[in-house]
Amino acid sequence: MTRIKEVAALAGVSTATVSRVLNGKSVSPGMESAVRRAVAELGYTPNRTARSLRRQHSELIALVLPDIENPFFTSLARGVEDVARAAGLSVVLCNTDEDVDTQEHYLRIADDENMAGVILAPAGPSALLARLAERHRAVVVVDRAVPDDVDQVLFDNVDLGRRAAQALVDRGHRRVACITGPRATPTAKARADGWREALHEKGLPAPDDLLVYANYRVDGGETAMAQLLAAPEPPEAVLATNNLVGVGALRVLAAGDGPHAQLGIIGDLPFVTSPIDDTFLLQLHPREMGLMAARMLVDRIRGEAGPAQRVIQPSRPVMLGAPAS
Amino acid sequence: MTRIKEVAALAGVSTATVSRVLNGKSVSPGMESAVRRAVAELGYTPNRTARSLRRQHSELIALVLPDIENPFFTSLARGVEDVARAAGLSVVLCNTDEDVDTQEHYLRIADDENMAGVILAPAGPSALLARLAERHRAVVVVDRAVPDDVDQVLFDNVDLGRRAAQALVDRGHRRVACITGPRATPTAKARADGWREALHEKGLPAPDDLLVYANYRVDGGETAMAQLLAAPEPPEAVLATNNLVGVGALRVLAAGDGPHAQLGIIGDLPFVTSPIDDTFLLQLHPREMGLMAARMLVDRIRGEAGPAQRVIQPSRPVMLGAPAS
DNA sequence: TTGTAGGCGTTATCAT
């Protein structure tokens, strides 16, 4: 454990001078080189705990995610890292496992560790978030909106649902079902609302039996898809409103022992193995979302940001495989 | 920002008493309740930076991973979290992106932030790791062996390769190919060595054209599998030595426009969509590996661990779908 | 049991 004091002693200067060299303040060339030599010789790096305590902020940012196993979020994380590292900040990831208590726990840690900022993909409402923002801590929320007055990078979820459903209708389908997440999940509800609006705009019915509230994971998609296909009058097309239920739905179709249906999925599928013919994808570009969120956070940390803003992230429609026969 | 001083003032005691209450030292009941009331009223939580500086260690552990987008590692992370959280430690994840410089960067942060311990899945050799261990920092290495004298939780990679290849040979195949990672990746090489040994033990040849060194990701698996199947004499079976190249290989097979081959994969496939008939899986249970590593780390942090040990993690063979026709 | 005070390692202020 080498301390600044030892560096100072070896270089024959005061600790203040060492500190100045390390922080790029003006120091005479002779002393500077002596200090740098001593630093190199001892392999000294400043103790970040002491530095954070003194400066009242560290060079860490916390990226607090609800589900580290969802490729959407890991891809978002990569985007955040790229921007943050380039700005001299290090990213630590915290997994809330969709649990609000765990979320509060990690937000509090970020605060108590004097981290420079937090990017949060909320698992649910947070009391701490507002407090952090009030104290002028840098905070950016991604993916799921919160009522607080903080920077947010979001999708227009109703629009996503509408456009995805429209794409399916435009391919000639009249019975278009929707698999979405739990009623209590706002993005799931919004995307389903978009689906409903699209059908109505096209003059099509959107009966309750065409809308399935599944758990928002792979097994939820499987169950829901199986249920839809087993109905007396199965849908001609199915919209899966996130990547995981999309994987589940795709699995059921790929098993191939039931009626077919055209699939639309909101999100991306990094690890699919089946040939996905005849599937409509509305890609979300989570990495870009991470890049944007990190840029906003860096600006805020540097004090270059104005009032809190909400940015809507674009999405991209892609048709995979052969057109519907 | 509420400080211990304010709590002390509100409770009418000294800061020392507040600190004692917070850390479970003996305090008279009257004072204790007064302190607890004040803490609750102010919503006080101790500043972890100051605490870490004073105690010389924080309650954070760093989980340093080479690829946050690989489900193997996210699953491992979940295991680590479960044990660590139960032990009162919080986990922060750091992504090295398979880059040794980034790895050293995060290891240094873990050290300079006085973190309680580090679990590292190495991207390559680390000079800092040995220094951390020497300074009696808690360190556990997972998945990829390092020469240093630290706790390690590993697979027997040669054995994995051997058993997986044996399983394919035992199903009657004589031309069994192998897709593995880059020559410079020790686990990739070891698993390929196991494959070679198995073939030799069965009296089968293991010619160079049956062994493909791919990049260890999905696209590497695709390219390698396509190459193998396009050969004049395509293999009857193919061993993919990790989950990602397994996905790539499976994709090529599922596309179905070439000759077929039976597939063996070392690892798990959380997001596959195709029906995987006729595939041999040697499952690795990364979550269990994370549980074990975290338990060892906690023991070491608590000073309850003896000399550094290496634990070999078991794997499980599974045959999916119908037997080879 | 409780309070006082020193120190963890760094940075920043204030003299020089």
Next chain:
DNA sequence: ATGATAACGCCTACAA
């Protein structure tokens, strides 16, 4: 430009 020193917030001897 440089050095001595206070302060960041907390914990823990030591004293009472």
